[in-house]
Amino acid sequence: MVDALSRAGRVIGVLIVIQMIGGFLVNFVLEAPLFGAPGFLPNAAPHSHAIALGALVGLLIEALWVGIAVTAFPVFYERAPARALWLLALAAVILALAVVENASVMSMVTVSEAYAKASAAERAQLETxxxxxxxxxxxxxxxxxxxxxxxxxxxxxxVYRLRVIPRILGGFGIVAALLQVIAVAMPFFHRDVVFPMLAPLGLCQLIVAVWLLVKGFRAEPRSAIGLGNA
Known part of the structure; x- marks a missing residue:
């Protein structure tokens, strides 16, 4: 049982590291031309191959959420079944949203390619x-x-409930995740994304990934067993 817990934790640690590396490459390297001046219309077409690769990598790293949920499911389900099911359901939603988002990225490339071939009058229409x-x-x-x-x-x-990693890390992760949700929800209220609020989650994910790679999940302490499912 301990070996299975440790192995599951290490697999999830590897997946988190892949997500972090892939996210950096997508946002700051492969798809960077989409968001730099003077905008995606002139920028995307000359970098279409890199952006297409970024879309595929972006889809892959979001699909890894399914891997995380499936790997964690047998660990979580026995004592935290609601959380195990919620994680699996959210992983499926994440994958669906990733398909739509990256299809939209490729639509930006297509419009940019049309812009590159267009006459001045046609470019004015594409600007609209x-x-x-x-x-x-x-x-x-x-x-x-x-x-x-x-x-x-x-x-x-x-993981906070099950104590399979130090509770201080689980608590840090809970707070950091809420900060991310709040930060990226700001545009819905006509405000900019609060990027500094994303930093705690990046730090937390890095620390937890290293912990999991080194130690994996640990067995729930005996004193915590018998408190009931949540």
């Missing part, structure tokens, strides 16, 4: 749809990141 195309991607992105935050909240709520 620029906001629509970018907004279609952005609103799905915000909802996807909020759903990520909810999934991370459920994950840390489960």
């Amino acid at each position: 749809v620029r906001v629509v195309v970018s907004s279609a991607r952005n609103w799905v992105h915000y909802m996807a990141r909020m759903t990520d935050g909810f999934a991370i909240f459920v994950f840390y709520a489960a």
Whole structure:
């Protein structure tokens, strides 16, 4: 049982590390031209291959949530069945949103390629749809990141309940996940994303990933057994 817990924790640690590396590559390397000046209309077409790769990598790293949920399920379900089921359901929603978001990214590339080939008059027409195309991607992105935050909240709520990692890390993760949800929800209230509020979760994920890679999940202390399912 202890070996199975440790192995499950290490697998999840590896998946978290892959997500963090992939997220950095997508946001700051492969898809960076979409968001730099002078905008995606002139920028996306010359970088279409990198952006397409970014869309595929983005889809892959979000799909890893299914792997995390499936790996965690036997660990969580016995003593925290509601959290185990919620994590699995949210992983499925995350994957669905990732498909829509990355399809929207490729739509931005398609519009940019049309812009590159267009005459001056046609470019003026494409400028009118620029906001629509970018907004279609952005609103799905915000909802996807909020759903990520909810999934991370459920994950840390489960590990906090089961004590399979130090409770201080589980509590830190719960707070950090809530901060992410609040930060990326700001555009729904006509405010900018509060990027500094995302930093605690990045730090927490890194610390927990290292912990899991080194130690895996630990067995729930005997004193905690018998408190009942949650």
